[in-house]
Amino acid sequence: MESNKEIYQSRETVYLYNLPVGKSAVVTSLNAGGITRRRMMDLGLVPGTEVEALRYSPFKDPRAFKIRGTVIALRKEEGCQVLVEYKGE
Amino acid sequence: MNHSSSTTGKLRDIMKEVERISPDVTLKLNDSIVSTIYGDAERITRKVVSQKSKPRVDWDKKLDDVLTSRTLGIPMMLLLLALVFWITVTGANYPSTVLATVLFWGQDRLTDLCAWLGAPAWVKGFFVEGIYRCVAWVVSVMLPPMAIFFPCFTLLEDLGYLPRVAFNLDYLFKKAGAHGKQSLTMTMGFGCNAAGVIACRIIESPRERLIAMLTNNFVPCNGRFPTLIALAGILVMGTAYSLGAAVIVMGIVLFGIAVTLAVSRALSATLLKGVPSSFTLELPPYRKPRVGRVIIRSIYDRTLFVLGRAVCVAAPAGAVTWLLANIYVGDLSVLSHCANWLNPFGTLLGMDGFILMAFILGLPANEIVLPILIMSYLATGSMVEMDSIEALRRLFVVEHGWTWLTVLCTMLFSLLHYPCGTTLWTIRRESGSVKWTALAALIPLGVACAVCFVIALAARQAGWV
């Protein structure tokens, strides 16, 4: 259990795409609209979902994330439409 | 009529009601609905699922650490590819020789039978040297590599490796303006281009689907692998034979992938303009392939299926080739006339008239190109027994003056030229358009001619041949 104080002190908001490998974060919002937004939500990227950055591909893009028990690869275009909040160093 | 119009009216009323209740809140409504469902799923999961213990080793992660690693991912992919080719080349060599020996023993017995029956020479020629020999060639050249390559490929597929290939290469496909799933359809093309074209259905955007269909041909299908392997075998003889052939075939495949990307890029900048649509890819957990079942299934479903098709095409092709080689106009056979006519063009592309003729006659199925070529050479040459790569080398290099340039250009032309008849028919059905089907044949043909022309020209200018 972490105290609220600690959490608030070190929260960082980044694009999901830029989440460092090995870090877990919580989805805060989606910037996409329309069908793309719907697709991403259907993958489980709804606000409040915990995601983990697993790895970069050999060309750094796409990147793989663990989203609700499944490994999903997102390209930069999609990964930069999701904002997540994580506990920084 | 009345009834129907009143219900349409009712529908309009409903729409009005809907508009009244939810003006411009659809987006929020969507979000709320999806979140609620996920929330409920979460709650139920918490209730019914318990994580008893953590597995000691996370094999998925360990495997992915190697197979999709930033540094090792691509080298591992090449290594696996080379390994599969190496196993195929090494493993296929011996059974191929055995099969050829058995089948050509059969040819001799059939010849004896014809002599015993007192059949006229043309009957013996047509059935034994035409149909039987072409079928025998297709079986002995194709069956062993297919029976090894297909199970290897299926094992990788069963393991879950194909999505990893897509993950590794996606960036390149994105840069080419293509859909990420195209790397999946491309890998399916290694099995069979027609299957690869059907697999393009997984791509939703029509633009990107067309790009994937038009370029699927640039990866060699199983009908062409045996050709490539046999030709690569001519280039390298001696101790390092298997390894050398595997490396050459792999080089050809990589070149095919490069052409796939380049043509996709060109298409999405010209005929099929557009930006890549959004794409997400699931990397499913690895599964332990059921080796026994995979081998049985892939031999039964794929190998025998493709072989059966090849034999069906080989029989009539053998008949046609024999007829062309044995009907004489003046003092030359029809085949020789055609080959002579094509010869200048063939030479320009680093090949000869007979090779081009074989590619033309081989349109129904790529697997019969090499057998047709051998038959047409045999009909005009002195050699009768064809039972090994060494014999093939003697026929091509010694008797018909092939150089390394001829071999290379034939391999590249085989890799790039138009897709087989079945694939074209599939493209016609899937795209519903004659225009795109024609382009699916003409673009590869253009690329194949251009590449072979440039290479032949460069090699000759540089004085390498």
Next chain:
Amino acid sequence: MDLINRLFRRMDANEESARKSNNQKTSYIIALAGNPNTGKSTIFNALTGLRQHTGNWPGKTVLRAEGSCSYRGMTFNLVDLPGTYSLLSNSAEEQVARDYLCFSKPDATVVVLDATCLERNLNLALQVLEITSKAVICVNLVDEAKRKGIEINTASLSEELGVPVVPTAAREGHGLGKLLSAITGVATGSVVNAPYTVKYEKKIEDAVVKVEPHIRKLVGEEFNSRWLALRFLEHDQTVISAVQKWTEERVPLKIKAGGVALA
């Protein structure tokens, strides 16, 4: 308490009445739905005896595959729908699956779930249960889950969802007999489900209450009016035009009989 309030009923009606009410019908249509890569096609192959290879990559079933199997004198015509994460975002696969479930009304729908990531899979299961009550949940890959130390209480899941839940390991052939008997129960009507209903926020539920009666008036009991009401409220054009077409032609709604329309 919640369970009691939700009026969960499952009647294992005695065989006699089941046979009586169904002696005319011996052929049933069974749909298979599920996320990609849950072993749906493996189950389809195991049940139908078709032996096509099933690769381990998402998206291999694009068109629906069909096959049949006989069980205790009945014929089940199985329809393998494309794997989807959801039924709501209008991708080609999702439309095929959704239109089939909503408008072709199979006699039973088997929702195949991956035991190793149940939460994601339940998302789809809940959406299917919104459309049809005649469902069987098949929790597949239980062997894989066990290896990962995951245990699933299928009895409790069945209580939660209000439909039969069968654990299977289709690759090994485990649990398929139980699955078939559960399908039989639901398809013949001898088992009556009371499926879980997702309750949305008040604003949405209020709107549904207003719209649903109108829709019920229009389509009767032909289709699930609550589900249609939700799609209407979302302005889901594909559903709206499907209903419109139905009202105009009064023919049973069958959308794009061949599956995906290819551009």
